[in-house]
Amino acid sequence: MRAKVMEPFTALRSSCVVLPAENVDTDQIIPARFLKTIERRGLGAHLFADWRVDAHGQPRPEFPLNSPDARDASILVAGHNFGCGSSREHAPWALLDFGFRAVISTGFADIFRNNALKTGLLPVALSTSAHSTLLEQLAESPRAQVTIDLETQTATLPDGTAHAFVVDPFARHCLLNGVDELGFLLEQDAAIGAYESTHTSRVCTR
Amino acid sequence: MTSPRTLFEKIWANHLVRPETESTPAVLYADLHLVHEVTSPQAFAELRSRGAPVRRPDLTLATMDHSTPTTPRSAGRLHVLDAQASAQLEQLETNCEEFGIRLFGLDDSRQGIVHVIGPEQGLTQPGMTIVCGDSHTSTHGAFGALAFGIGTSEVGYVLATQTLLQRQPRNMEVRIDGVLPRGVTAKDIILAIIAKVGIGGATGHVLEYTGSAIRSLGMEERMTICNMSIEAGARAGLIAPDDTTFDYIAGRPFAPTGADWDAAVVRWRGLSPDETASYDRSVRLDAAGLAPMITFGTNPSMAIPIDGRVPYPTDAGSRAERADLDKALRYMALEPGQSLLGRAVDVVFVGSCTNSRISDLRQAAAVMRGRHVAAGVRMLVVPGSQNVKREAEAEGLDRVFLEAGAEWREAGCSMCIAMNGDQLEPGQSAVSTSNRNFEGRQGKGGRTFLASPLTAAATAVSGAIADVRSLS
Numbered sequence: 001m002r003a004k005v006m007e008p009f010t011a012l013r014s015s016c017v018v019l020p021a022e023n024v025d026t027d028q029i030i031p032a033r034f035l036k037t038i039e040r041r042g043l044g045a046h047l048f049a050d051w052r053v054d055a056h057g058q059p060r061p062e063f064p065l066n067s068p069d070a071r072d073a074s075i076l077v078a079g080h081n082f083g084c085g086s087s088r089e090h091a092p093w094a095l096l097d098f099g100f101r102a103v104i105s106t107g108f109a110d111i112f113r114n115n116a117l118k119t120g121l122l123p124v125a126l127s128t129s130a131h132s133t134l135l136e137q138l139a140e141s142p143r144a145q146v147t148i149d150l151e152t153q154t155a156t157l158p159d160g161t162a163h164a165f166v167v168d169p170f171a172r173h174c175l176l177n178g179v180d181e182l183g184f185l186l187e188q189d190a191a192i193g194a195y196e197s198t199h200t201s202r203v204c205t206r
Numbered sequence: 207m208t209s210p211r212t213l214f215e216k217i218w219a220n221h222l223v224r225p226e227t228e229s230t231p232a233v234l235y236a237d238l239h240l241v242h243e244v245t246s247p248q249a250f251a252e253l254r255s256r257g258a259p260v261r262r263p264d265l266t267l268a269t270m271d272h273s274t275p276t277t278p279r280s281a282g283r284l285h286v287l288d289a290q291a292s293a294q295l296e297q298l299e300t301n302c303e304e305f306g307i308r309l310f311g312l313d314d315s316r317q318g319i320v321h322v323i324g325p326e327q328g329l330t331q332p333g334m335t336i337v338c339g340d341s342h343t344s345t346h347g348a349f350g351a352l353a354f355g356i357g358t359s360e361v362g363y364v365l366a367t368q369t370l371l372q373r374q375p376r377n378m379e380v381r382i383d384g385v386l387p388r389g390v391t392a393k394d395i396i397l398a399i400i401a402k403v404g405i406g407g408a409t410g411h412v413l414e415y416t417g418s419a420i421r422s423l424g425m426e427e428r429m430t431i432c433n434m435s436i437e438a439g440a441r442a443g444l445i446a447p448d449d450t451t452f453d454y455i456a457g458r459p460f461a462p463t464g465a466d467w468d469a470a471v472v473r474w475r476g477l478s479p480d481e482t483a484s485y486d487r488s489v490r491l492d493a494a495g496l497a498p499m500i501t502f503g504t505n506p507s508m509a510i511p512i513d514g515r516v517p518y519p520t521d522a523g524s525r526a527e528r529a530d531l532d533k534a535l536r537y538m539a540l541e542p543g544q545s546l547l548g549r550a551v552d553v554v555f556v557g558s559c560t561n562s563r564i565s566d567l568r569q570a571a572a573v574m575r576g577r578h579v580a581a582g583v584r585m586l587v588v589p590g591s592q593n594v595k596r597e598a599e600a601e602g603l604d605r606v607f608l609e610a611g612a613e614w615r616e617a618g619c620s621m622c623i624a625m626n627g628d629q630l631e632p633g634q635s636a637v638s639t640s641n642r643n644f645e646g647r648q649g650k651g652g653r654t655f656l657a658s659p660l661t662a663a664a665t666a667v668s669g670a671i672a673d674v675r676s677l678s
């Protein structure tokens with residue numbers, strides 16, 4: 001039996017926060033000075049710290065995450081190549097800790113996508129046209145809701161149109177069931193042992 | 207007969223514990239796992255909560271670099287600036303002790319930036335798979351090792367099982383032929399490549415660098431190139447090993463010896479792409495046409511030749527790109543069409559896993575010798591490891607930097623990441639030899655111009671962004 005390690009992800013219906021910038025890097029999502037923690041929790045307070053707060057420590061009212069509606073939103077809608085840069089898993093941890101369960105974009109950086117899937121944050125890559133349609137609809141009605149269904153891999157926009165997205169089948173299985181990959185890898189013990197017996201180690205660090 | 211394969215495909219195939227299927231990714235074996243203080247604590251905690259041991263401590267090595275201060279350690283064990291950083295360093299010591307992992311800690315003469323010490327110790331060898339909770343793990347690809355960054359969950363998976371679940375990435379050839387002009391270095395090559403491919407242009411790909419210009423580079427220069435592969439979004443960068451590689455590895459502490467060495471070299475010689483192997487994509491660059499490069503914006507793809515002009519956002523391909531560029535120029539306080547030459551800077555940083563090795567320090571020192579850091583400029587020179595530091599001191603490079611008025615620091619990530627006390631103040635500008643110019647990367651509100659050690663040194667003595675080719 002594999003242990004349930006995260007909240008299973010099935011369907012999500014929520015309003016959105018829109019952050020249309022492209023190439024949002026993980027240094028913006030969670031600046032490095034907050035990486036001195038040895039915990040996973042508590043990073044939401046520093047999510048987008050340098051964009052949310054000005055040089056005098058005051059919240060910037062124009063920043064989307066500071067809008068009063070943002071607190072109820074579980075979906076972040078961002079521009080292309082979201083999560084580029086460092087491998088810090090603190091980025092998805094911070095997004096989750098703030099209250100997000102999914103990020104919609106047209107593309108994600110590889111390591112960010114991997115990290116997000118492993119922590120229960122769903123990266124939803126829509127086609128460019130579906131993404132622009134969504135941005136237009138949210139510009140018109142900012143509090144409109146979007147439904148993300150992982151089972152059917154569809155995102156339903158405020159106007160009711162459904163758009164497909166793809167998640168790796170294994171990651172999808174893990175998310176739907178709230179299990180992580182470690183359980184699966186631990187079950188591969190015999191195969192790993194067999195590999196080790198036919199491939200001599202290249203180095204010994206001891 | 208097997209079909210022709212790229213270098214990447216050969217290494218990939220050799221590390222499959224289980225091939226991928228429609229429903230499950232491949233189970234890939236990691237030959238070496240490097241660990242540091244920032245991305246590992248939560249992974250060790252996970253192992254502890256499951257009661258799982260580290261499967262192969264003998265294939266694991268830890269060091270301290272990110273949150274480690276680089277102020278002089280003359281007073282014995284260094285004083286760590288804040289309680290959180292010191293708790294993080296202590297946690298790594300506890301974890302390594304408890305799980306039986308060798309640690310090159312702060313008092314170890316082999317401590318240094320994780321991507322500097324692996325190669326330096328001879329741990330990084332051709333044909334291996336190497337992982338680390340750090341995106342610049344791509345550095346090790348310079349040896350023909352498939353090396354990539356992973357997140358903390360995956361750090362835990364590798365500690366527990368020595369394996370990872372991975373879908374096979376695609377493969378892109380980056381071919382650079384020709385002879386580099388004077389004043390143009392490996393850093394300029396990779397900045398030019400990233401500018402050409404784009405910040406996310408290599409997402410999902412492993413890059414293989416080929417061509418005569420790559421062959422003519424030394425190992426440290428090859429590391430500089432592979433190091434920044436991630437800045438184009440690539441999973442990894444690879445360079446096929448050759449005699450330059452073998453000469454570099456020979457005699458290093460963890461390198462094979464005697465008959466093992468001979469057998470290893472025979473094996474390593476087989477690690478080149480087959481003549482007729484094909485790639486999913488290819489790009490080409492002519493080395494002879496390159497100039498020293500410098501970034502002007504807030505991601506590493508926003509780079510121009512040092513004598514070039516800041517681009518006009520109105521020329522951008524899409525509305526989103528234009529917005530991106532507008533935002534970057536506003537942050538950097540630059541105008542479209544302007545030249546960067548002569549722009550005043552506050553700080554010059556020579557260091558990071560991109561450019562902190564002995565050849566980088568030699569290049570910077572050659573420019574600094576007999577010159578002085580300009581008034582009002584602070585210059586930090588931070589060797590990548592304690593070994594590099596000793597080697598530089600034996601050659602007298604520390605004297606060159608100190609006499610020129612620069613600071614000579616202890617080994618660590620330093621101002622590359624600004625989580626250890628070395629950082630820019632809001633509004634300050636720096637020319638840095640590191641790898642990321644993201645907003646606030648070197649300190650909240652700081653502005654970063656990425657360039658080579660030659661350009662950094664020329665800038666330090668000029669007090670403003672300078673072209674090393676025009677220093678007399």
Ligand code: SF4
Nearest residue numbers: 342558559619622623
């Ligand atoms: S020097 Fe910079 S990029 Fe390299 S490992 Fe350290 S923080 Fe990361």
